Amino acid sequence: MQAEPTHTSTPPRSDVLVVGGGPAGLHAAFYAGWRGLSVRLLEARGELGGQLMALYPDKTVYDAPGRPQTRAADLVRALEDQLAPLGVDVRTGEVARTLEPDGEGGWVVSTDQRSYEAGAVILAAGLGALLPREARVPGVEAHPDVRTDLPDPAELAGKRVLVVGGVPQATRAALELADAGAEVTLTHRRAGFRGETGELARLEELRSNGRVRVFAPAVLQGLTPQGAELTVNGESVHIPADTILVLNGYLPDLSPLQGWPLEWDGEYVPDGQGGETSLPGVYVVGDLARSGKDFKLLSLAFAQAAIAANHAAHHVRPDLKVRPGHSSERGGYPVGGEERAPSR
Template identity: 35%
Template sequence: MSGLPAATGAGPDVSVDLLIIGAGPTGLYSAYYAGFRGMSVAVADALPEVGGQITALYPEKLVHDVAGFTAVRGQDLVDRLAEQAGQSNPVYLLGHGVTDLDDAGEHIVATTDAGTRITAGAVLVCGGIGNFVPRELPVGSDYLGRGLRYFVPRLDELTGQDVVVVGGGDSALDWALSLEPIASSVTVVHRRTRFRAHERTVEQVHSSSVRVLTPYEVEKISGDGSMSEVVVAGPDGDRISLSAQSVVAALGFIADLGPIERWGLELRRRRILVDRTMRTSRERVFAAGDIADHDGKVSLISIGFGEAALAVNHIASLLDPARSLTPGHSSDA
């Protein structure tokens, strides 16, 4: 489309119409949709496998808000997205964090930390450009790896245990509900009386066997070798001792934007600011998914899919003005 040759493989140099940075759900859908619009595609991600945060942090958790699925296991969703993306024959550059984006006439040259250079007509940033550092629990850091954890890639690791989940967001309550059927007991501890999670999830937790302690905070973690007890304190100084072999501290993550801050993009709220076409402050760089920010932004996987399609259609007409912005219906293809 852009006059560049088709993808040449994951060697020292790759040439494609579109480089997608980030192999999470939005990136994988973008790869499929770009192929649908006739583009050659490369997908780069610093992680060694596709799936982004889902694969790295919660592959076993159920996702409930993706269209077409009453509930779908995180890894199953990733697998289906990867299968769909495979129709576009993308070049995957996994374990390749993009460090630099340089303008080269009507192309952009991206360089990865593995030394690969990707020449592309446009770039679509869908995450995968930095690290998500967990917010640390103020106490008990010496129990990290001995009961304290910040995510649970495999739920069965906590089978039969007394688990304390700390936090008040969607992740915390999702972990609690996922662990309830297999753990000996689950207790949610949150420092506020009000949760930040989806209302339906909060209702499910209160209707379950999960014990809820609010407003409480973890004061002490103890145990000889491995964790055995957690003490939580309330606002009036009252304390409750809980038997616990594991604490899941679901306190959220801090985005470390890494090299993005050197790319000359306008940022807002530690995200990339985009216009209504998902274009950034650089003409040939677009963004979609959680990393993108615009007025009225809602961070959902389903929203990311829509933003990806919007961005790809505008990229298609940018690379080839003869192409219509409107792609038509896939059922007519």
């Protein structure tokens, strides 16, 4: 059920609001910031990077522009680094749920936490909000603290934490929790874990020096109020745990956006040449844009992001041309906002 937004505070209006922190959203935010606009970005997950971080952080990408071979996670870091000097207000862990006109030519986007006003909105929501899969383990209701996403590791310092799963997030969670001082056990039904090479090497190091207990392959028989019962090599093993993290990856959910007063074409939003949707000042880029439905690629997402951000710039600040000119002629980031002025 959709929660009612609780308007705890109203942050200042931004020129542009980007919904989605995947590659398309990160590059759109960069370009709008580069044009000197004030930019806010909302991301449903606790981290940026979209599908690259949620679904394949450890895989090598060969066709990202200018990066002959790059791990998906490294590409996301590079996009974040490029964005960092521009002062974009990045809000992770917030799902955009409603879009309404603000009565002054702009838009109000609301999340469960608060509402945000903006002169233009760039929808970069990809396949939908990448939300954690349900914890489908026997006896899940028996344990008082079962979670499906890693909280701030410091919150679990000193606690006994059982991490269940073989996805890259499970490997990373085990490492981060061990570093934060939790007593970590990691288990998976198969023998191997996924993750970046360095993370897997570190996991092996922590396993061999006893800082992380690893049971894999193991069958999770069920949760109890005190922890979990595993079967390992035919033997029952009881794992006492204060917190159980069941990390099984993410599933995309478009439903928070599908009630928006936009034209839809199935799971796509139709886009014009500048990325415009059927609503003035609302643009769509990346995997969600219908024009790229046969090319769900990073190259296209970056191009769409640049085009839409520059159209959005002209929309909120008609004195700015759509054409951005060449960055190489400009000699530096617009720190302090050389083209920046309030949009109203």
